Structure formats: C-alpha cells, structure tokens
Amino acid sequence: MSRVRGRSAISERAIFLCLFLAAGAGLYKGWQLFWFLTDDAYIAFRYVSNSVLGLGYVWNAAPFQPVEGYTSFLWVVILDLAWKVTGIEPPESANGIAFFFSYLTLFVSGLLLFRMQWSGRLQNSRLLFVAMLIIFLLLNRSYLAWSSSGLETAMFCFLVTVWIFVFTSIVSPTRQVLWGSSTAACIALTRPDGLLFCLATIVIVALLAFRAGERRKVWHVVFCASPLLLVLAHMGWRLWFYRSWLPNTYYAKVVEAWPQSGARYALSFILEYAIWLVIAMLVAVGLGWLRSMKRICDTQPETTWKTRWREFLMAGPVVTVVVTLSLLAHVAYYTLIVGGDHFEYRVYNHIIPFCFISFVWCINRLQAGRWQAIAWSSALVILSLPVPWTHWALTRHLDTRQETHIMRVPIASAWPQPLKWYARLFDEVQSWLIVHHVGMRHQEHKAFWKHQLSLYPSRQEGLGMSRDGFPVFVEGTVGVPAWVMPHANVLDFHGLNDFVVARTPVPKEQVRVMAHTRRPPPGYIQSFRPNVIRAESRITTRVRKKPLTADEIYELERSWWKKHGNVDPPRRTGASTPSR
Structure with missing residues (x-):
C-alpha cells in the first residue's frame, strides 16, 4: 500500500511540474500580448540611472536635495544591479524580470492550492483544480498586464504570495518565522505598504513565541525574526537621506481619505472578474461557521468564552486568521484611504490568485462533491471572462494618444439585451473612475508611453x-x-x-x-x-x-x-x- 501511495505521490508531482512548464508557455504568450511600459516606470529608471552615473538614488543631482520619488526601493536595487552586472538598461531588463516574478507567483500559487487540506471527496482531484487556477490566471487580463509594465507590481505580488505560503503551509514555527520575516522585510522594501505585512509578522511571531513555552524556544523564535531589522535600517536611512518617514509619492498622492473613489474602484474590480461569486461563497462559509459555533454553545454551556479564546490561541488557526486579516487590511487601506490607484487594478493584483484559491477553499469547506466543485470552479473561470475580454476586443486597436486619452469605451453595446444591465453598471463605474484618473486602462498607458517616446x-x-x-x-x-x-x-x-x-x-x-x-x-x-x-x-x-x-x-x-x-x-x- 505504501509503495502505491509513493508512486501516486511521485506521479502527482510529475504532473504538477508538467502543468507549470506548460503554464510558462501560456504566460509568455500573454506577456507578449500585453507587453508595455508605463511612464511611471521611467521614474524608477531615472533613479537607477543616477546611481550608475555615481550620483546615488536621487532625482536631481547635487546641489538639489534628494527626494524619494520611487516607492520601490528593492525593485530599484534589482534594476541597478542588473544594469551594472549585465550592462542591460532598465527599459530592456525590467519586463523580463517582471515576467520571471509573475511565473514564480503562478508556481507558488499552484503549490499553495495543491498543499491545501482537502476533503476526502476532492483529494484525488486537486491537480484538476490546480490546472483550473492556472487557466483562471492566464485568462485574467490584469494578471497578464502586470506581468510587464516596468513597475515592481509582479515582484510585490510574488513576495506576498510567498509570505502567505510560508505562514499557511510550513509547519515548523522557527522556519515559519525565519522565512516569513525575511519575506515580509522584502515586501516592505518593495513597497511602503508592505509595512503592514511586517506588523502582521510581528503579531504572528508573538503568538508563536507564546505557544513555544520554554524560554529557550521563545528566544529562538524571536531571533528568527531578526530579518525585520532590515526594515528598521532602511527606514533610518530614508529619514537620514531623504528627511522623510515615507516616500515622497505618499504625500503627493494621498490628499485625504477618498472612499468615494475606492468604493467604485473595488466595485469595478468585482464586476469585471465576477468576484461577487467569491464573496457569496465566503459568506456561505461564514454563515455555516456561525451555525456550528451556535451549536457548540448550545451543547456545551459550561464552556466560557474565556476558555474558548485560550483554546483558540493555543491550538486554533490564528496564524491563518492573521494572514487573512492582513490581506483584507491592505485592500481596505487602498480602497477606503487612498481611493484605489491610478492604474488598472494594480493594487489588487496580488489578491487575484487568492480569489480563486479562497473560492476552492470554500467549496472544500462546504463538503461539495467532485462534480459540483468542478462546476462551481468552472463557473468562476467562465464568468470572469466576458467583461475584460469584451473591453480588450473594443480597445486593442486604439494606439494613438487622441484615441486613448481619458479612454472610456462602453461595453454594453456589444452585449446581448438580457445582460446589458450588468455591462451598463460596469460602464458607469468605469466612466466616473477614468475621468478622475483612477483605474486607467492598460491600453491608455501603453499608448501614452509610446506617445511620450515620440515627443x-x-x-x-x-x-x-x-x-x-x-x-x-x-x-x-x-x-x-x-x-x-x-x-x-x-x-x-x-x-x-x-x-x-x-x-x-x-x-x-x-x-x-x-x-x-x-x-x-x-x-x-x-x-x-x-x-x-x-x-x-x-x-x-x-x-x-x-x-x-x-x-x-x-x-x-x-x-x-x-x-x-x-x-x-x-x-x-x-x-x-x-x-x-
């Protein structure tokens, strides 16, 4: 029996690797299709250029004061090293590096789904769901668009995915803390909003230290969190060199909280990729959990909430809860405070893989049968396609600045009458956003970049x-x-x-x-x-x-x-x- 299981495991791993070799080819075609650079990417390139010229990471050379107009320190360092080591300038190297990170994200996302705790009904079909995750991502317009761009988005997405993988799939507390802290530090060095993941990591470290018991083990766990000191060192350098706690871009962009914009930005994303189906499934699981908790309370009235809370801290999935809350807090920050982003769903890109993963997790929790689970997952993949690809079909031939400036292209006219209401709602939200320079589409940025080069x-x-x-x-x-x-x-x-x-x-x-x-x-x-x-x-x-x-x-x-x-x-x- 053990030999049969061993052969089955080897066979599964071989198929898994074959899937991702094929996925690489698919991602490459999508990367080529949506390949572009943003004008903003050249801001980072300017800082790299000044470093290569011996001026350091400055916008203008001395005697002008240094200003941190990039939000991606680690990305700038990588482009800098790539130029100095290979001689390849950032406009030529950036998108190749971004593709590499996008492919790694695809792989780690699949590994996370593959290693999820499956129900007996779905255990033997997990490779099928991994294949469906690959299809979901390779047909997701935003995921493909941000596999290039020249920005750090693909790297940020990869690092967040690794951070989640570490804290949900690795068992050893010390390895969790070491790799989780290292990844969190890299996230914070990639974008300043990555500080949220450092804060979450500190909470997790405190929890694991609390569970460790022995003083020696506690200090071992705490010591493994030492990579977070890199973040403090970087913040100290920023304050000394740039005279500011945060990148200059934060002060330029965040005037005040803008939930009116963020709510529309989120709604546009939900409508475009049928995320309402994911939300509905999460609500169903949440209601089921509340019912089960009520039954426990009714059958065990002698157990106090204090006792349950202590049991949860000592043995419950607290780490997973902290990880989930971190993702939600990050989304909430950009949605309610910043008001979204200037680019098409860039700040939601890292949650796209987890939309599908969480959907399958919900199906698994609800004890759905094999064919029922396949049907629901297929529905999510199919429903995520009409809006983005209709929009792409209507805009992909628009190449000039005149055609794409404040590009609002309604899709309702291309949809059948019974479904026009859905398309009209999307069109209305998009129109408001783009007039306010929020969520501006990939094609507009691509055309603008070419226009800038021509000037x-x-x-x-x-x-x-x-x-x-x-x-x-x-x-x-x-x-x-x-x-x-x-x-x-x-x-x-x-x-x-x-x-x-x-x-x-x-x-x-x-x-x-x-x-x-x-x-x-x-x-x-x-x-x-x-x-x-x-x-x-x-x-x-x-x-x-x-x-x-x-x-x-x-x-x-x-x-x-x-x-x-x-x-x-x-x-x-x-x-x-x-x-x-």
Whole structure:
C-alpha cells in the first residue's frame, strides 16, 4: 500500500511540474500580448540611472536635495544591479524580470492550492483544480498586464504570495518565522505598504513565541525574526537621506481619505472578474461557521468564552486568521484611504490568485462533491471572462494618444439585451473612475508611453546635454523625459518627485484626480528659472540672463522646504552624502 501511495505521490508531482512548464508557455504568450511600459516606470529608471552615473538614488543631482520619488526601493536595487552586472538598461531588463516574478507567483500559487487540506471527496482531484487556477490566471487580463509594465507590481505580488505560503503551509514555527520575516522585510522594501505585512509578522511571531513555552524556544523564535531589522535600517536611512518617514509619492498622492473613489474602484474590480461569486461563497462559509459555533454553545454551556479564546490561541488557526486579516487590511487601506490607484487594478493584483484559491477553499469547506466543485470552479473561470475580454476586443486597436486619452469605451453595446444591465453598471463605474484618473486602462498607458517616446529625443542624444549652469526642465508627466535627459534637473509639476509640491495644500474647490491633484505653490517653479525647452522632439537649453548657482539652489530649496515641510535640509556636498 505504501509503495502505491509513493508512486501516486511521485506521479502527482510529475504532473504538477508538467502543468507549470506548460503554464510558462501560456504566460509568455500573454506577456507578449500585453507587453508595455508605463511612464511611471521611467521614474524608477531615472533613479537607477543616477546611481550608475555615481550620483546615488536621487532625482536631481547635487546641489538639489534628494527626494524619494520611487516607492520601490528593492525593485530599484534589482534594476541597478542588473544594469551594472549585465550592462542591460532598465527599459530592456525590467519586463523580463517582471515576467520571471509573475511565473514564480503562478508556481507558488499552484503549490499553495495543491498543499491545501482537502476533503476526502476532492483529494484525488486537486491537480484538476490546480490546472483550473492556472487557466483562471492566464485568462485574467490584469494578471497578464502586470506581468510587464516596468513597475515592481509582479515582484510585490510574488513576495506576498510567498509570505502567505510560508505562514499557511510550513509547519515548523522557527522556519515559519525565519522565512516569513525575511519575506515580509522584502515586501516592505518593495513597497511602503508592505509595512503592514511586517506588523502582521510581528503579531504572528508573538503568538508563536507564546505557544513555544520554554524560554529557550521563545528566544529562538524571536531571533528568527531578526530579518525585520532590515526594515528598521532602511527606514533610518530614508529619514537620514531623504528627511522623510515615507516616500515622497505618499504625500503627493494621498490628499485625504477618498472612499468615494475606492468604493467604485473595488466595485469595478468585482464586476469585471465576477468576484461577487467569491464573496457569496465566503459568506456561505461564514454563515455555516456561525451555525456550528451556535451549536457548540448550545451543547456545551459550561464552556466560557474565556476558555474558548485560550483554546483558540493555543491550538486554533490564528496564524491563518492573521494572514487573512492582513490581506483584507491592505485592500481596505487602498480602497477606503487612498481611493484605489491610478492604474488598472494594480493594487489588487496580488489578491487575484487568492480569489480563486479562497473560492476552492470554500467549496472544500462546504463538503461539495467532485462534480459540483468542478462546476462551481468552472463557473468562476467562465464568468470572469466576458467583461475584460469584451473591453480588450473594443480597445486593442486604439494606439494613438487622441484615441486613448481619458479612454472610456462602453461595453454594453456589444452585449446581448438580457445582460446589458450588468455591462451598463460596469460602464458607469468605469466612466466616473477614468475621468478622475483612477483605474486607467492598460491600453491608455501603453499608448501614452509610446506617445511620450515620440515627443523626446533618444537617451543617447539626451546624454549630450551639459550639466553646466544647472539646466532646469518642468513637466507634469516626468518619467520618459527624466530618463532621456539624465543631465537635466527635472521639476515634477505634480509633486511625485518634488518635496515642496507634494506638501502643498490642495484648494477645496479643485476637482480631485488620482496622483495629479497637487500643484506647485505660486512662484516656486519660476524661482528656479527653467531654461530647457522641448519643441518637436528637440531639446534646447537657453542661456539665463542671471546664472543659477549652487548656493542659490540650496537657499531656494531651504526656504521652500521650511515653508512647506518644516524641514531644514542640509547642504549637499557630494554625490549622495548630505552634510552641514
């Protein structure tokens, strides 16, 4: 019997690996289909470029103050290393690295589902559900889109998936803490909202230390959490170097809580990928759990809540609960506070695999039969397709900036009459979001990136610009121009890379748009006397009547920083070292 089981396990693993080899080919085709770069990706590329030029991770070279206009420290470091080791520049390397992380996410997600605790009815069919997960992800437009883009999204998604895998699939507490803490640290270094996962990890470490009992084991568990110290070190460096607790982008984007936008952003995601079916299944499981708890209370009235709570802490699935709450808290933060995101479901990308995994987990908990489970899972896959692929069919040929600017393309006209109500609801939500620059679609960003490249000379030409006289260029969408003009000092009109603009109050009467609400205070831009002009893909630098000097730049920034951030910045005397 044991030999039969051993052969079966080997056979399952072989099929599992074959599935993911095939999945790699499928993902590659999807990656090619949706391949694009965002203008924002070039912001990170600019910081990498300055590092390669020996200036450090700065937006503008000294004497300008360093500003953290990227939100992805670890991603910037990886692109930096890739360039220095291989000679491949970020616009060529970024999407290959993103594809690699997307494929790893696919693999770890499948492994997590495969190793889930299955009911006897479904145990022998788990490979089928893994195959359905692969199909679900390879047909998910957003997952395919964010397998490129030049941004850190694919890496963030992978790290969150690994973090969840560690705390739900690894049994050894010390290994859980070591790998979980290491992954949480990487998440926080990838995006600042990853600090939430560090906080959750600390809660889990405290719980596992509580369960450990012996003092020696407690200290062993705590010691294994030491990778989290990397996050503290990075925060200390950020405060010292950039004079801020959070990236500058946070101050530029988050004006105030924006739940009106976030609710629509979430609703659009729910409608587009039929996530309402997942929510309904989770509610069904929740109601079943409440009924079972009521039965326990009725049959064991002598057991107090205090006793049950202690039993839950000592032996219950508390770690899984903390992991689940962390994901929900992250979604809630972006939905209720930030108001969604400028990009199409980017901040929900890491939950896409878990929408399917949690759906199958619910089916498993409800003790569904094999064919019933297959039918429900197939329904989720099928229902997640019509909205995104109708939209893609209607927009994939739109290539120009004129065709895609504030791109609102209704899908209701392409749907049959009985289902138009659903499509109209989606169209209404999308229309409001895109007017407010929220959830803007992949095709618009792709066309805008190409449009930006057409407006500016090549980077090779831009490298010919002299730094002498501190040339200053002003732009609202700064990614591509900042990359192709590495020696120009670029003032970011919307503040993603500008300390002062990011902290300038927004007038109450101003219509709010995502990531583009901030404006410079009166006189700020003019004080630096911009002299770099773009005209018909050509860049010219005008000679100022009064030269701009290093001392003047320092005094100007010092004055503006004090006024708008209550910060007295040090004078920068080296490439990346501030000093008094």
